[in-house]
Amino acid sequence: MTSRLKQKYNQEIVPKLQKQFGIDNPMAVPRLLKIAINMGCKGAVENKGRVDAAAKDLAMIAGQKPTIRKARVSVAGFKLREGMPIGVAVTLRGPHMWEFADRLISIVLPRIRDFRGVRTKLDGRGNYSLGLSDQSVFPEIEFDRIEFTQGMDITFVTSAGADERGYYLLEQLGMPFQQQTAKADH
Numbered sequence: 001m002t003s004r005l006k007q008k009y010n011q012e013i014v015p016k017l018q019k020q021f022g023i024d025n026p027m028a029v030p031r032l033l034k035i036a037i038n039m040g041c042k043g044a045v046e047n048k049g050r051v052d053a054a055a056k057d058l059a060m061i062a063g064q065k066p067t068i069r070k071a072r073v074s075v076a077g078f079k080l081r082e083g084m085p086i087g088v089a090v091t092l093r094g095p096h097m098w099e100f101a102d103r104l105i106s107i108v109l110p111r112i113r114d115f116r117g118v119r120t121k122l123d124g125r126g127n128y129s130l131g132l133s134d135q136s137v138f139p140e141i142e143f144d145r146i147e148f149t150q151g152m153d154i155t156f157v158t159s160a161g162a163d164e165r166g167y168y169l170l171e172q173l174g175m176p177f178q179q180q181t182a183k184a185d186h
Helices: 003-019 049-062 094-111 163-173
Strands: 032-041 067-070 084-091 128-132 152-158
Touching: 003 094, 003 128, 003 163, 032 049, 032 094, 049 084, 049 094, 084 094, 128 163
Parallel strands: none
Antiparallel strands: 032 084, 032 152, 067 084, 128 152
C-alpha cells in the first residue's frame, strides 16, 4: 500500500515538474530521496536518561528505531568527553519517508500555534531543513508522558540539484512555505 503523498507525487506532481522544467525523461524529475531527523539532547552530559527519552520519542514519531549519536571530540568547557551520547538521529527512506512527510505536512505543521508557514530558504542544492522547538506537536506523543521537551531538526533531501526545482517540488508536495511579501518603501 502506497501512501497518499506518494500517489499524489506519481500521478500529479511528476507531470507538473516535467512540464515546468521541460524534462522529457520521468526518471530525471526531482524526487524526495530521504528525510533525516536529528534530536540533540540538551543536558545529556548530566542526565543520561535524556538520550533514552529522546530515542523513545523519536522512535514513536519516525516509526523506526533511531541511532544514538556520540560526541566526536572532548570539550572541557561543556564537561563533554569523546564517545558520550549527546543525541539521536534517524534517516527515513521509502514508505516510512512518504508516510512521515504526509503526517508532517498535513497534520503536524498546522497544529503549531501561530503558524504562518515555514521559511523559504533552501541550501543551494534543493534540500530543505526546518526545526521544531518541541516534539509535543506530533500526535504520536502523549503530552502527559513527556519527560523532557526536546527540539528536532528535519531535513528533506531531494534529487533536485537546484533551489528552484527543490522549492517547486516541496511546494507541490504541500509544504506550507511563507508567502513572500513585498517590502513597503518608506
